[in-house]
Amino acid sequence: MNIQTLASEIPEQGEQSLEGIDFITSGDQYLTFLLSQEQYCIDILCVEEIRSWENPTKIPNAPDYVKGVINMRGVIVPIIDLRQKFNIGEAIYSETTVVIVLTIESPEATKTIGFVVDAVSDVLNVEQQEIKPAPPFGGCISPHYIDGLVNVGDKVVTLLNVQAMQVIEAHQLN
């Protein structure tokens, strides 16, 4: 008896059929949120979790927009107030204030950072061609944070570049 023919009859494991699974969505998905009255969105694949605001532990001599660090299941996660970082609206902490925790991968490092926003609103499906370039002037957000603009109904949503959001400026004393 040939062992090899026997062996070949055993079905190989690990191959699973993808048939029958519906891919409902098309395009990429983005999570939208509010800063003051403006809508912004980020790639949903980066979102680790959405938490309610809690008082973080302060980091000495950190820039104003770095609120501190929190303990997320044993991981120390810095919290950054996007409103302060982008100079949009007032930094008020209320019951609807939320923290979006993002895991941002870049060639140098993978960092998990929480961003304070006013509210989380929706998930958007956006085709690549729907993303329009942003005008290079005006606004108080530096252009390198912005990947483009997306029209949703009458509103315009700003698509943020998560890679750029990973960078936190070095501390300056005084």
Add this chain to the structure above:
Amino acid sequence: MSIDLSQFIPSFLEESFEGLELMESSLLNLEAGDNETIHSIFRAAHSIKGGAGTFGFYKVTEFTHLVETLLDEMRDGRREIVQSDVEILLGAVDCIRLLIESARDEKECDDEKIIQTSKLLSQTLHNENTTERSEESIDQNLNSDTSDEAPRHHWNIEFLPEHQLVQTGNDPLLLFNALAELGELSVQANVDNLPPLTDMCAEELYLQWQLTLVSSCSEQEIEEVFEWVEDECQLNISELDTLNKENNNQTPVTIASENQVADSTQFYLQNTTPETPKEIKNSSSKNSSTEKTAAKKVEVSSIRVGVDKVDSLINLVGELVITQSMLSELGNDFNLDKVERLNAGLEQLLQNTKELQESVMRIRMLPISFAFNRFPRLIHDLSKKTGKSIELIIKGEQTELDKTVMEQIGDPLVHLVRNAADHGIETAEVRLANGKPEQGTITLDAYHQGGNIVIEINDDGGGIDRQAVLNKAKEKGIVDANATLTDAQVFDLLFEPGFSTAKEVSDISGRGVGMDVVKRNIQSLGGRIQVESQQGKGSTFRVHLPLTLAILDGQLVRVGREVYIIPLISIVESLQVQNELINRVSGDMVLYRLRDDNVPVLPVYQLFNLPANNTELSNALLVVVEADGQKVGLMVDDLLAQQQVVIKSLKDNYQQVEGISGATILGDGSVAMILDIPGMINIALQKAQYEQKQLEQEVM
């Protein structure tokens, strides 16, 4: 289908490198007549040879065979152990390492060095006190086409392996291949003992072989091939008198076509189940561990955890689970009568956690001797190369250090030791002229200080020429032409990129590449390096490294609403400020008289820009800490508990923060920062400088 041997290559490489290190250190300690050492060197060489053969690294096998032959003669007392032979063997160890590395990286290696060394080896072997046998084997190995002068024998080998032979990781095919290298081999498999297919166990070997070998080799060499399996088979080797082997009525299969042998062994290979590789791994590690117990000092490149350690961990976890279930049962319907039991349970939990923590930490901590062990060889080579006589003193090699730190500190240390030997120690004439002993001394020392491990590299050489360094720096434009610098600042210049004061560039050091890398490496580990030097007396390089991953004993303090942790080990004392001991000097610097010392006071709230309850120094709490020999008093609002904390990195998700060495999670789940005392002193310095500048600007 066959077993994928490549999966075992990493463990072979690891064991080989360990073996090489063992050979090296044993060779350095080798004294005439020391049989145990020579045996352990021989064993290491032998297992490398065997392993390399198994994985098809034939260059390694061939070369190691030469080494082994030489060692064998030493072992049997047929050759005296002389220093020149030891040098050759040390060179050979390097060659084997090169060969294995090139095999690992699948790259061609520097053949010239290997050819030279193997020539040296065979020359040594041909020297007068060699026996005929070794010469013969050299010939065979150097010229793979066997020499014709030697008389050819017909060997009849009956190989009757036990059923479990393959379970111990041996493969008859490899044995036959090794035999085929000795001469012309024919193999006949005997399938008479095959049980019916239904009774056949997939992991057992039922075949027996009849082999005929036409070769000029000796019986001993054939036995050597079977050395690994001799306990697990019956082996009958006999010499056939008849020259006419064609009379043999069996039809032999010539091994020239290896595939045919593969066919005969294929049967068992196809039967092997996935369990087999595991078995092989077990047995191979068993082999190496027996070898290691024989050798006194073991070097590792990975953590090998003893089964007893793992067992004790499992026991501890078991107890933890029991305690946990007891506590949760207690909590199901809790009433006040059970408070005592609850307390007992919590006590037990505390005990369990502590023990568990200790066991786990013990696994990661290794004595620094693992990093220090390479230096005797390095110094040996360097003193040869430079012609200086150098003695190496190693102290504190039992100081334990986290494995990751150890791995990364090796290269910087090598660099520092090389520098000490090359630039530090003067030549014998200069030393004698300066009234120093002819032999230079390099001391390696390691000890714990604060939450750090300190490694000192000290030499009693010429010291650093302060002026030469300064001149060079001025010449290169690193410092201003008329700047005045302190000693420490001058020595810091050594770590500037592209800085070397060596008058001549030697191949050991002096190209100015490196010291900056050394500093960078140490800094990336969160450590720092200090230099002390006295011209004419020698220099000391002091490397401070944190014990990362360590669990820290900390004092919790409160400043305003924030809780900080001060490493207990850096605290000198904590005290309540007495007004009469406060002194204000030179402007607005606050000093506190602590017995004979004047300790500068640093209010934590100021350094960190925090609101605090108490901004007045009188009656405040002062925690006196020490860092780098500098005492400072940290002014805090309150002293809280002392407890062990787990250090978590701030850098992972954020960045390094000056004055903070990390963070930890307190019992209530909140985060607290761990203070870094040298960093805090630094902040104070920067603040002072900043304020001074502001003042100057105001004046202008």
